[in-house]
Amino acid sequence: MPSATEQRHDSEQFEQLSRGLLTSGHHVRFQARGRSMLPLIKDGETLCVESVAAAKLRVGDIVVARTTLGLRAHRLIFADVKRDCFLTRGDAGQESDPPIQAEHILGRVVLGGRAHLRAHFHFVTQKILNCGIRWRRVLATFAALLMFAVCSPLLKAQVVFDSVTSGSTTTASAGANTFTFTHNTTAAANRLLVVGVSMNIVNNTAATVTSLTYGSVPLTRVGFHNDAGITRRVEIWSLRAPASGAGVAISVTATVATNARTGIVAGAMTFSGVDQTLPLSAIVSNDGANGTVGQIDIPSGTNQIVFDTVAIDRGITVTNGPSQTQQWTINTGNQAGNVRGAGSTNVGSASVPMAETFSAATNWSLAGAAILPLQSEVDVTVNPGGAVPLGTNVTYFITVTNNGPTTATGVTLTDTLAAGLGFVSATPSQGGCAGTGPITCALGSLVGGASATVTVVASAAASGAYANTASVTATQPDLNTGNNSYTAVAIVQSNTCANPANLGNGGTLSGVINTYYPATASVTAGTGNTTIPVGTARGAAATIAAGDL
Structure with a gap:
């Protein structure tokens, strides 16, 4: 209809x-x-x-x-x-x-x-x-x-969802409680492992995950959120570059203060094509009491993937928003203290609403973030210096900068001299340069915000304007290719002072100085033309001395 x-x-x-x-x-x-x-x-x-x-x-x-x-x-x-x-x-x-x-x-x-x-x-x-x-x-x-x-x-720079597994437990004793499930990680490049944890902490308000490992490698907790009533808790953990393999054990250890039941759910996801310097955006979280809808808006962008994890009361089901993909949903049991934990993903855009609808009113806690793709952003500028006289070398000062958050690796500068210039030298602040036409400089790695310089010296056989074009690339995809090339023009001038024809450089001119002033004249009314005579020359025969001109 x-x-x-x-x-x-x-x-x-x-x-x-x-x-x-x-x-x-x-x-x-x-x-x-x-x-x-x-x-x-x-x-x-x-x-x-x-x-x-x-x-x-x-x-x-x-x-x-x-x-x-x-x-x-x-x-x-x-x-x-x-x-x-x-x-x-x-x-x-x-x-x-x-x-x-x-x-x-x-x-x-x-x-x-x-x-x-x-x-x-x-x-x-x-x-x-x-x-x-x-x-x-x-x-x-x-x-x-x-x-x-x-x-x-x-x-380019597309984050790819690879795999998901999940596990759960209900604690029965005070202290550390550990449960384990396995996970499969592909061999795709630039991997990230993310684990979302959902907990019902109504019986243990200080309950928290104290350790989470992938094999023997610990993950890092990047965020958590409790609802206002301290009844539901979500945590997000991550590990960059997890080892590839099938059936790798993920161990979750949670610490609770009492023997009262506490339900815990964990969902593990691996992604590839992820930036290894800044893999996650800031964590976004929200919560509510006795509600049927939970939502967070996660800022993201094209080629990213957003995810969330939610904790609600046991026995209640979760329906994801229309464009979300549910990755896991587990109900740990029907007794008080158990939890329904779920997680979902969505494609990135300017702002992605991650909405969950619950089958009954419940306290809820929700958190999520965006998975970021590789994102270096290198640019290049060329300063040709001022004009130089013919016979003096031309110097181009080239600067390469990484404006992105990710370390740019394999940074390579290519510099092309104009016809008529002869290569003299190329001196980089890091790495090395080779070749003369074009000049290729392997500058290595640049962390976010760092710069490298290359000073290129050339000689000109004639006066004129000489263009220099420099371009830069890196291994990572570039967020803005519009600033990867720069052309600057150096000016080579002929000699600015000619030799005097008669006396040579530094000579004293001979002759006299004559200064003329206008004489006085009266203008008669009605007269068509009036002549103003030239005054008497003054200073005649005064010899020109050094400094007079």
Whole structure:
């Protein structure tokens, strides 16, 4: 049965409501604004949107998607489900919208009586494709180039979810209580292990996890949160670069003060493609008393994954938000003191709401964070110094800086001298340089905020302007490639002072100084012209001395 939503379709509330309705199998209707889809869709026309899986999208479909300019109903002109890259464009526009991922697409516009237009579009496409093998090859090459040109920012530095396992216990005695479960970790690069712990601490308000190990390696607790009534507790632990392997034991030790029952649930997740310097965002947490919905909003971004872990009362079930994926849910028992612990993940975006709906009112505690991808950000600048006279070497002062939080490794500077310059030397503050055209400097690693310098000296055979272009790369994907290259121009001048023709450098000119002043004259009324005579020369025959000129 179709459902209608109110306007304001650029609002977050509209998007969240629409996603919920579409996920539930409803259609969403809203009024189009603007003329970007003329003549097919007119300003003010009501559109009907249906839910659609990314794999079922086809070029030519009209989709409603979240772009940097807000929600847009535009035609899909490129789709690569495997690489999670999509391009849209308004029928009346000349330029494509910024590339998006499947998570940004709310649904597909149901064309109804205008379905023939979509068929016509596909007919034109097929005519092009049927023009012969040569055209098909050209189009395939173009598509590949287009994919790498516009999708590469989306494909690099992607956090990947690898595996999940979980375990639980109910304590029966005061002191340290340990339970163990196994976990599988892949050999993918740049791994991170995250363990979320849920506890019912109503009987032991000081209960806490005192030790958590992966094999024999301890994890670090990065955050925790108790509800206001001190009845529910969640903790988040992590380990960078866990060893790969199957069936590795994860041991959780919790300390409680009394023999009263305390339910504990732990869920372990491994991710790959994670930044090893700054793997997690700040922990976000929230809690409530006797409620049926818990929510936190986790700031994140493209290519990230967000996760949460929640603790509620035993016997109550958890339903995750529409775009979340439940990773574990365990109920430790039905007696007082037991707990329901659950965890879920979601794809990253500007701000991700992680919402949990409970089957009955309960005290709850909820915490989560974003898993961050590799994210160095190196830039380069070149200072050519001031103008130099011909015969003096030109010096370029090059600075490479890592502006990102991650240590940049394999930092390499490539410097190209202009034609007409002869290489003299290249001196780095770290690493080494080789070659003369171009010059390649292996600068090694730069921690976040650090810089390295390279001083390049060259000689010029003639006066003129000489450009120097420097570029920098690193092993890690770069958050901003727009500052990875810099060109500066050095000026080489000819001699600024010529030799005097007669007397040579430092000579004294000979001659006399004559200074003339105007004489006096009277202007007669009615006279057309008045002549002002030159005054008498003064200083005649005074010899020019050094310093007079």
